[in-house]
Amino acid sequence: MIKRVDAATIRPLRRAILRPTRPPEASIYRQDDDEMTVHLAAYDDATGELVGCVTVFPEPVDDEPRAWRLRGMAVAADLRGTGVGAALLAAAIEAVQSAGAPLLWCEAREAAEGFYEKHGFVGSGELFDVPVAGPHRHMRLNRSAPGSLLGLGSRRSSYSNGTRRDRDRDGLG
Numbered sequence: 001m002i003k004r005v006d007a008a009t010i011r012p013l014r015r016a017i018l019r020p021t022r023p024p025e026a027s028i029y030r031q032d033d034d035e036m037t038v039h040l041a042a043y044d045d046a047t048g049e050l051v052g053c054v055t056v057f058p059e060p061v062d063d064e065p066r067a068w069r070l071r072g073m074a075v076a077a078d079l080r081g082t083g084v085g086a087a088l089l090a091a092a093i094e095a096v097q098s099a100g101a102p103l104l105w106c107e108a109r110e111a112a113e114g115f116y117e118k119h120g121f122v123g124s125g126e127l128f129d130v131p132v133a134g135p136h137r138h139m140r141l142n143r144s145a146p147g148s149l150l151g152l153g154s155r156r157s158s159y160s161n162g163t164r165r166d167r168d169r170d171g172l173g
């Protein structure tokens with residue numbers, strides 16, 4: 001089951017999977033408590049345990065001020081390969097679509113690139129290194145992929161965030 005939750009609910013899992021050797025503050029994103037930010041949690045239907053999380057929020061890229069970013073995608077190790085990640089990603093894309101955003105992007109860990117590619121993301125540019133987290137690549141959801149954000153550019157956005165901000169590259173994934 002996928003549920004919308006607050007940041008505090010998913011932070012321990014986010015930290016355990018993505019930043020286990022860093023202090024808890026390293027798992028706080030500056031957009032975590034923004035009104036538009038959507039945190040999604042996956043719960044094991046049998047045990048009710050939190051087993052996965054992802055976060056999406058408005059963050060401009062150079063060529064698209066209304067873009068949204070996906071961060072903090074994580075699935076408990078013992079449940080990987082069972083569809084939890086795919087369900088979270090689909091729900092995240094749906095949330096971004098509902099917000100009327102024309103573009104969804106992420107900085108993907110090299111090891112997870114195949115997961116995003118499978119779901120319509122396309123990588124661009126060189127791999128870049130993130131201390132502790134390793135190599136990452138910029139990826140964007142392909143507008144012509146099935147289930148993509150095709151056509152949403154013409155819809156009125158439900159948020160306005162035209163200011164360019166420097167990409168936050170100190171803690172990705």
Ligand SMILES: CC(C)(COP(=O)(O)OP(=O)(O)OC[C@H]1O[C@@H](n2cnc3c(N)ncnc32)[C@H](O)[C@@H]1OP(=O)(O)O)[C@@H](O)C(=O)NCCC(=O)NCCS
Pocket residue numbers: 017018072073074075076079080081082083084085086087107108109111112113114115118173
């Ligand atoms: C990446 C991650 C979120 C994927 O979640 P998951 O629950 O294992 O993914 P799913 O079981 O839903 O897999 C969906 C599909 O993607 C594929 N897939 C999953 N991880 C993959 C990977 N790393 N490379 C290539 N394909 C992958 C699966 O084989 C499956 O394909 P199928 O539909 O043909 O069966 C999970 O492995 C994870 O939490 N990894 C550690 C943290 C991490 O790297 N997060 C990403 C940060 S950018």
